[in-house]
Amino acid sequence: MKLYLKIWRQKDRVSEGKLVEYTLDNVNTHMSFLEMLDTLNNQLITNNEEPVEFDHDCREGICGQCGVVINGIAHGPLKNTTTCQLHMREFKDNETILIEPFRAAGFPVKKDLKVDRGAFDRIISSGGYVSVNTGQAPEANTIPVGHETAEAAFDSAACIGCGACVATCKNGSAALFTSAKITQLALLPQAKEERDQRALKMIAQMDKEQFGHCSNTEACEVECPQGISVLNIARMNYEYNRASFLKFKK
Amino acid sequence: MNTQIRKIIMACTGLFLCFFLLIHFLGNTQLFLAPEEARKSFNMYSSFLTGNIFVKLVSYVLYLSIILHAIYALIISTINRKAGGHYSTDNRGRSSKWYSRNMGILGTIILIFIVLHFQNFWYVYKFGSIGLDPWGHKDLYTVVVTAFQQGWLVIVYVIAMAALAYHLIQGISSGIRTLGLFHPKFVRWINIFGMVYAIAICVGFALMPIYIYFTHN
Ligand code: HEM
Ligand code: FES
Numbered sequence: 001m002k003l004y005l006k007i008w009r010q011k012d013r014v015s016e017g018k019l020v021e022y023t024l025d026n027v028n029t030h031m032s033f034l035e036m037l038d039t040l041n042n043q044l045i046t047n048n049e050e051p052v053e054f055d056h057d058c059r060e061g062i063c064g065q066c067g068v069v070i071n072g073i074a075h076g077p078l079k080n081t082t083t084c085q086l087h088m089r090e091f092k093d094n095e096t097i098l099i100e101p102f103r104a105a106g107f108p109v110k111k112d113l114k115v116d117r118g119a120f121d122r123i124i125s126s127g128g129y130v131s132v133n134t135g136q137a138p139e140a141n142t143i144p145v146g147h148e149t150a151e152a153a154f155d156s157a158a159c160i161g162c163g164a165c166v167a168t169c170k171n172g173s174a175a176l177f178t179s180a181k182i183t184q185l186a187l188l189p190q191a192k193e194e195r196d197q198r199a200l201k202m203i204a205q206m207d208k209e210q211f212g213h214c215s216n217t218e219a220c221e222v223e224c225p226q227g228i229s230v231l232n233i234a235r236m237n238y239e240y241n242r243a244s245f246l247k248f249k250k
Numbered sequence: 251m252n253t254q255i256r257k258i259i260m261a262c263t264g265l266f267l268c269f270f271l272l273i274h275f276l277g278n279t280q281l282f283l284a285p286e287e288a289r290k291s292f293n294m295y296s297s298f299l300t301g302n303i304f305v306k307l308v309s310y311v312l313y314l315s316i317i318l319h320a321i322y323a324l325i326i327s328t329i330n331r332k333a334g335g336h337y338s339t340d341n342r343g344r345s346s347k348w349y350s351r352n353m354g355i356l357g358t359i360i361l362i363f364i365v366l367h368f369q370n371f372w373y374v375y376k377f378g379s380i381g382l383d384p385w386g387h388k389d390l391y392t393v394v395v396t397a398f399q400q401g402w403l404v405i406v407y408v409i410a411m412a413a414l415a416y417h418l419i420q421g422i423s424s425g426i427r428t429l430g431l432f433h434p435k436f437v438r439w440i441n442i443f444g445m446v447y448a449i450a451i452c453v454g455f456a457l458m459p460i461y462i463y464f465t466h467n
Binding site: 107211217237241 | 252253254256257258326329330332333334335336337338339340341342344345346347350351353420423424427428429430431432434437
């Protein structure tokens with residue numbers, strides 16, 4: 001198939017970017033979206049032009065590194081699918097495809113389609129952990145975790161941190177990401193000790209990173225590759241309110 | 251002040267307004283009575299409300315809620331606009347309802363309506379010259395009937411109620427979640443409750459000017 005591509009090219013953080021048009025022949029419908037971009041880059045390198053930079057790693061939908069906005073939708077037209085798992089059969093011959101980076105105040109563009117998602121790392125390191133003493137690994141069954149609870153925690157833990165929720169949210173809110181991390185730990189007994197501090201710290205960091213407010217439009221859940229539920233956000237609100245209003249101890 | 255606190259203020263003021271709306275609605279259903287009976291009981295009810303100290307307190311909370319809700323709506327919307335990304339082609343709309351994305355615009359319509367509404371009735375009742383009915387109460391009923399004999403005003407009220415309905419369909423379930431009150435089992439019921447509450451009250455309110463227009467012209 002033949003494709004007309006319009007791709008966001010931006011030299012670095014500070015430069016102004018613009019959409020550049022490319023034509024790509026002989027695209028195989030079995031190619032993944034990233035393989036299509038690889039093909040384009042081969043063509044660019046052959047012509048002594050600079051290749052388009054984009055993030056990727058596993059290419060099997062589990063690492064959360066990839067992610068671009070395709071025709072105005074994060075990760076493209078297919079729901080609950082990462083960019084690397086999107087295949088060219090979803091597009092038509094001679095179609096024009098517009099490719100832009102994820103955009104939000106919290107995600108500055110580094111180059112071309114690459115954005116800086118360091119804000120997510122800083123949210124995690126502000127409280128998304130459980131403090132344990134080092135030494136021998138404790139016996140796994142000393143703290144029982146019910147099956148339902150373990151499953152629920154795992155549902156939240158399924159978040160791969162790709163940032164599609166932020167890119168999809170009209171407010172550039174990181175509520176779905178942050179809440180999935182808070183909920184995952186809030187459910188587990190091992191993490192209960194730091195529960196209150198965790199909610200307060202992670203939300204404080206989220207705000208510092210210039211993400212917007214959650215308006216509960218629920219768009220994030222629809223476009224999330226893992227279908228992380230918006231109820232995590234309600235849970236985060238509960239955790240926050242509990243920590244700030246219901247707890248009187250320091 | 252952080253995102254959570256701002257949203258909690260929006261939710262508390264918004265949900266208080268929703269609660270007020272129900273009381274306001276129940277009181278106003280007296281307008282559906284037969285004209286003479288409606289005039290007597292509606293005017294009596296109005297003068298009871300102005301005299302009552304408890305009602306006075308609630309009305310101050312009401313004014314404060316409207317003001318805070320509008321101020322925080324502006325603050326939140328401004329921050330959100332800056333925080334959100336803008337794309338040269340934007341098809342993100344497929345994943346959410348239009349009214350959930352346009353709460354600020356719906357709210358602005360409601361705010362304009364509230365100003366008009368206060369001017370129509372509240373101001374006239376408090377500070378305007380208003381006649382007495384045969385039972386010695388200020389004749390607000392006649393003011394209401396006279397107002398709603400104007401077709402354009404009826405249309406404005408109906409449009410405002412449509413905006414309010416959409417604002418509340420999104421607002422009630424959103425506000426409840428903002429407060430962290432949720433349970434996976436009841437989420438669906440809370441959404442249905444919010445929708446029924448919003449539609450029932452707004453349709454009910456919209457029917458009042460329509461009813462008066464058609465029975466008094
Ligand atoms: C004065 C005019 C009004 C304006 C400018 C306004 C604007 C807004 C805005 C911008 C939001 C935030 C939605 C978001 O986070 O995306 C909101 C939420 C809300 N509004 Fe209003 N609104 C107004 C009047 C009302 C009225 C009269 C009611 C109820 C009778 C109401 C009930 C609510 C509720 C329940 C919420 C949900 C809070 C939440 O999302 O947590 N609003 N409003
Ligand atoms: S590259 Fe790992 S999820 Fe797409």
